[in-house]
Amino acid sequence: MQVLMGVGKAGLKREGKPDLLVVLLPQACNASFLFTNNHFKAGSVIYSQKVLEKSRVVRAIVINSGNANCGVGKEGIIHAELMAKRTAENLDIEEDQVLVFSTGVIGKPLPIDNVLKAIDDACNVLEPLDIKRASEVISTTDSFPKYTFVKTGLLEVYGFAKGAGMIHPNMATMLAFIFINADLDPFTLNQLHKEITERTFNSISVDGCTSTNDSFGIISLGVIKEDLEKVRQALHQVSLDLAKKIVEDGEGATRIIKVVVKNASLELKARTIAEKIALSNLVKTAVFGRDPNWGRILASAGSTAFPIDQFKLKLYIGNHLVYDGKPHLKAVQSAKRYMEENKEIEIVLDLMEGKESWTYYTSDLSYEYIKINAEYTT
Amino acid sequence: MQVLMGVGKAGLKREGKPDLLVVLLPQACNASFLFTNNHFKAGSVIYSQKVLEKSRVVRAIVINSGNANCGVGKEGIIHAELMAKRTAENLDIEEDQVLVFSTGVIGKPLPIDNVLKAIDDACNVLEPLDIKRASEVISTTDSFPKYTFVKTGLLEVYGFAKGAGMIHPNMATMLAFIFINADLDPFTLNQLHKEITERTFNSISVDGCTSTNDSFGIISLGVIKEDLEKVRQALHQVSLDLAKKIVEDGEGATRIIKVVVKNASLELKARTIAEKIALSNLVKTAVFGRDPNWGRILASAGSTAFPIDQFKLKLYIGNHLVYDGKPHLKAVQSAKRYMEENKEIEIVLDLMEGKESWTYYTSDLSYEYIKINAEYTT
Structure with missing residues (x-):
């Protein structure tokens, strides 16, 4: 029972590198997501927030990098919906269990046909999740991939992220995704998530600016029962490690x-x-x-x-x-x-x-x- | 009936330029002063605030530049008091009608004997207030003097200031002093002062940092009766002009x-x-x-x-x-x-x-x- 991923290219990055990532969970999983408080938010954020209002259960996520899908009018929300729909069709899963994330330049319309085509491609080449590679695919101006892994006893927590400034030169966003094999009910997961975020991602800053696309999710894979204090410590460790990597990669940082x-x-x-x-x-x-x-x-x-x-x-x-x-x-x-x-x-x-x-x-x-x-x- | 000033040298500036200014008002005047909200404040600020708690009437001010008299322990407050006392003795005025201001490097004890000697000298060479020269004496890393003058009908408002960053490289402080010939009661003056400050000095920023020594005063010379709306407009104009000069001289500013x-x-x-x-x-x-x-x-x-x-x-x-x-x-x-x-x-x-x-x-x-x-x- 594995988390899978697929990679595609929509031509959103100048160098033509992979820029589209689909992550498929083994089943519908309890998830908790936190988004930017910025009122100027990306269409993808508005869309994913709407989906999560209905249900806290997630089966897949789709992420494009190189384009923030932000500042483009209401079209941005429609494009996010099309991305979710196409992912769901390809994977034969529920559309309202797919979340959409975008990161990159603000104010350019998404070339949606290319993006949908890249989703098709990604869904055709699913392989086990590789957190280093996943970070590389979603990165924009990051100078190194950001991923981490903690294992204590049977408990496994791993995650990947991108970000090198709260708003990089228009390459908006911090994105972070953490997967934990412990079984956590939605309420407990959300409480833990908020508490840990305050002491980790909400306690870092490169330039004091919040982005239009910032998103941070924790997904419970529901495999083992584990002591809550152990879960908390492991989640905190993984979150802090990813958060510190973003500071380390802060724009122009030497210390x-x-x-x-x-x-x-x-x-x-x-x-x-x-x-x-x-x-x-x-x-x-x-x-x-x-x-x-x-x-x-x-x-x-x-x-x-x-x-x-x-x-x-x-x-x-x-x-x-x-x-x-x-x-x-x-x-x-x-x-x-x-x-x-x-x-x-x-x-x-x-x-x-x-x-x-x-x-x-x-x-x-x-x-x-x-x-x-x-x-x-x- | 004139505002007088005297200039002295206490050796606080590296280049040996004048660094001590005494301003003597023609009589005890209604005054309103606003100080930094910073809790890490200079001894001079703590002292002047204490004086103003007792009375809103001011006869003289003494300002040293090149040393902030801040971060030096309780000695800083004692030194400020000694400066007020010596000024009062020299000018034969009430000690509790003298305010003290300092600006410059944080954390170095004031060479108080030199400062007191400079006060003696300054009080011996009183001349009519020259706002350009006054600004030069109190300036630290400013690249140009900051002063302005407005006259409409009989109403005269003039002021001088220093500052080139809310906290310059340890050369702390924005200081601004405005004189108005209109007669204003303490309450009206203070209300006007607070209102105008919000839209002028409190609406500028070079780096978002408040200083340990920031002070801004308006002194009513009590010569003429004038319409309140005219007073407000003239005070606003002079305040905004001084405030914009500080932004213009902001560290490294090109725009x-x-x-x-x-x-x-x-x-x-x-x-x-x-x-x-x-x-x-x-x-x-x-x-x-x-x-x-x-x-x-x-x-x-x-x-x-x-x-x-x-x-x-x-x-x-x-x-x-x-x-x-x-x-x-x-x-x-x-x-x-x-x-x-x-x-x-x-x-x-x-x-x-x-x-x-x-x-x-x-x-x-x-x-x-x-x-x-x-x-x-x-």
């Missing part, structure tokens, strides 16, 4: 920045401050310059609605205590060497007031980011 | 971006969406690349909590209608030329649903921004 806010009085406070630091262009350019600029970090930390006590908190870069009411200049010097020598830079803000913590991942902001985003033209 | 969201159902909606577009790194890099990237603009507009109708709205770049449910490729081409040829780029999003509008100013995001912010080291 991963891990921002930890700890000992806050409220979880929301820890999260809000961690996010504010991670989204600060000044912090991101400082890391690119290998500059342990504690002033910028604290100014970001102080700029949310939550009060911080500048005379009590402690700030570490790596394990170097750079500030605790006053700066420590020697530690700042050693922090600079730490930033030069390490690929993942940890910033830890200890608020010294409570027990809640949050971790947020981002990348640094480099000349290459400007190059990628300014020199790409529509 | 001013004016984002107008109009015909929204709610003012807050217009404002939130305008701000989201203006803060988007993807929009800012697109403008730097002279790329009329409507997809990024709409994706930013769609990423707030307020719904937008992608099938109804209209998007203009300059007066080129680039999107109204579908993109218009010819208009996109002419918008590109418009972006190449103009210094101020207008983005107008018409939500086609109500009557509220908001305008937000920002600058583009260039290689130079990265250079300034990454290559500066602590």
Whole structure:
């Protein structure tokens, strides 16, 4: 009992590489999907959300890359529906158990005939799911494929993703799909999914911009019964691993920045401050310059609605205590060497007031980011 | 009856330029001051806020540039108090009618003896206020002085400011001071001040970061009685002019971006969406690349909590209608030329649903921004 996939070419990528992926599940499976909150969304997202409103059961997914099917008027929704219909016909399954995803350039109509033809081809060459290859097919400007696998005892969780910036130069989107062999009812699956997403995909940022096509799904293959805590841990691990790969592949990134806010009085406070630091262009350019600029970090930390006590908190870069009411200049010097020598830079803000913590991942902001985003033209 | 100023040197700027300014008002004046909301604030801000809690009447202000008096522990507050005390002694005025401002590097203790000596010097060389010179004295990394003057009938409003980024490479701060000859009671002045600030200084951004020292004051010199609507218009004009100069001098800026969201159902909606577009790194890099990237603009507009109708709205770049449910490729081409040829780029999003509008100013995001912010080291 296997997950199958088929690959086709619709000519959507400039280099003529495979750009269409069909994934067929062994049977109708419980699934939970989360989509972008952006109100400017792709036709494919609008369509798949409508399908999921009726039922949380999925049999197949079809994904095209190279074209976001977004900003093209209501035609985009019709095209998504045609893709689902054609997939269902080819595989002899229910049309309303097929989800549609798109990623790529915004504002160009899908060449729907080519896409439908590629669906026919893909459905004719089904083979066991290869998560590395699947990631390659759906990738756009990604510089490496993103996939991961966890096995503990009988429990197996694997997934693949694409994304290298929340909105890449018009090559919109983060897409991530995770498969788990444990049997999870729709409600439990959805609860777990939302909880895990907050601490993983919703706690990463390359440029603070949400895309028109972002989608993240978990599919329960229903093979084994497993302890819920084990399931949670394995799903968290796979989600975090995929999320971190997207940050690592962030546009122009030379460093991963891990921002930890700890000992806050409220979880929301820890999260809000961690996010504010991670989204600060000044912090991101400082890391690119290998500059342990504690002033910028604290100014970001102080700029949310939550009060911080500048005379009590402690700030570490790596394990170097750079500030605790006053700066420590020697530690700042050693922090600079730490930033030069390490690929993942940890910033830890200890608020010294409570027990809640949050971790947020981002990348640094480099000349290459400007190059990628300014020199790409529509 | 004149506003006087005195200039001194405390050796806080590398080049040894004047870095201390004392402004003496002809009498105790009604004043309204707004400060950064940042919780990581300078000792000078904490001190001045405390003074203003007791009374809204100001006789003198003292400003040092080159050192933010921030991140140095509670000593920063004591130093600010010493500055006020010394100014009051020199000028024979009330200590609690003196406000203190600082701008410059974060985390270095003020060399307080030098600063006090410079205050003595400045108080000894009082001359009529020269707003250009005043701006030069308080500037740090500004590339030009920022001052403006409006006269309509008997009404005179003038001001000076500094700032080139909400937090410049540790050279923290936007400072702005406006003087108006109209007599305004404290309550009216404060109401006007808050209202005008929202549409001017609170509607500009270079990098979305608030500083530790930001301060903006309006001082009523109490000479003439004037119609409130005229006062409002003149204050708005002077505030907007100073605010736009700060954007124009934004780090690495090559274009001013004016984002107008109009015909929204709610003012807050217009404002939130305008701000989201203006803060988007993807929009800012697109403008730097002279790329009329409507997809990024709409994706930013769609990423707030307020719904937008992608099938109804209209998007203009300059007066080129680039999107109204579908993109218009010819208009996109002419918008590109418009972006190449103009210094101020207008983005107008018409939500086609109500009557509220908001305008937000920002600058583009260039290689130079990265250079300034990454290559500066602590």
